[in-house]
Amino acid sequence: MSKYLMNKFLYTVDRDPELVERYREDPRGTVEWWEAERANAILNVPAAERSTWLTFSDDEREALAAHDYPALFGLGAHPFLALTLYIAMFERDYTEPLAFQLEYAQRLSHYTMPYPDIAT
C-alpha cells in the first residue's frame, strides 16, 4: 500500500495542464503510463537517478483508473490533492456553481469520523 504514490500521482498530474486533460479523457491508460514511466522519478533529481521500488497496490491502481474518488478517500489519499484535481477535471461538466463539489461530498457521505488515516 502506498498512500505516498497515490498522492504523487495526484500531485504530478494536477500541476501539468496536459496531464490533467489526458487523465480526464483516458484515466486507465494515463495511470498505466504514469506507473511505468513516472512513478519512480524523484521530482528534483536527474532521470537516471530514479527510484526502483514504487508501485501501486491493485486497489490503488483501480481507484485511480476508475476516477473513483470515494475509493481514493477510503484508501487515505490526501483529500486536498484529490479534490483539487477532480475539480479541475469535472467541475466544467456542471452548470450550477459548486454542483460538482456538493456531489463529491454526497458521494463521500458514507464515511464517518474518524476518516481514513492520511499520514504517509
Add this chain to the structure above:
Amino acid sequence: MATIAAVIASTHHPFYYRASTSTGADRPPFADEWVAKITSFRETLTRANPDVLVLVGSDHFHQLWLDNMPQFLVGKAPFYDANWYNEEREFGLPKMFFTGQEDLSAHILRDGLDAGFDLAFSNELRIDHSVTCPMITLRPEADLPIVPIYTNIFAPPLPQPKRYVQLGQMIRDVVESWPADLRVAIIGTGHLSLELGGPRQFGPHGPDPEFDRKAVEWIASGDIEKALGEVSLDSLWEPGNATHGFLDFMLMMGVAGAGRPADYVDTLDLFHTMEAYFTWYPKEASK
C-alpha cells in the same frame, strides 16, 4: 531596533479575489458585504504604516512535497514569484511578484536557529495563496518587501500545537531584536473549521460552527492557555479534515502574546467556512 507595527491574523479564502472583482450576474450575493469587511480590515494594516511584512502561511503542495517536507521554512530570496497554475485555474488568482527583505530573513534564520528552532530555508520560493490572499485583502498594492514563513499544517506528522505558539513567540522576539529602524507588520493566515475533499465540504456554513465560535473567542481574547488545553493534533480532525490550518492562528496568538486581546475582531459567516479577521497593535497604540 525594529518596531512591530501590527500583528494580523486572518483566514485566507482563495475565492475572495474572484468574488470581489466579479460584476453583474457573476457577482455572488455576499460579495458586497465581504468587500466592505475586507476594506475595513485593510484599514487596520494601513493605519499601522508598515515598512516590511512578515507573512506566515502554508504551502498547499505546490513547491513543498512529501519527498522533502519541512515543518517550518523561512524564505530568504531577493524576490518571490507567486500563485500557481492550479490556483489560477480553480480560483482565478493572478500571477504576483514581491520583493524580499533578505536582511530580515537572514536575521530570523540566524536568531531562530540559535533559539532552538531548526528552521528550513529557501533561496528560490514561489509562494501560494496562503500568502497572496492576505496581500490581496490587506495590501493589494503589494509594494512592501516581505519575508514569507511557511508552516506544515497539511502533511502529517505535524509538530505539536504548542510548537506553533512557541514559533510565533520566537518570531515576535526576533523581529523586535532586528537592528533596523523599520516598522514590521507580522501577518499570518490559517483556517477555522474547514473540510476539503471530505463529506462535510462546501456546506452552507463552516463544518463546525461551535468550534468556530470558541476559536474566535480564544483568538480575540488571546487565551492561548485555553486554546492549547482544548486543541490537540487528534482533536483538530473533528471540526473538519482541514482544520489543522487553525495551527497558524495559534502561531499568530503566540506572536500577539498571551492574554493580549485583539484590538480588531470581525467575522463573516460564508458558505463552506467562517471568515475571521484580527488585528493587534503595539500596547501604546492600542485602543
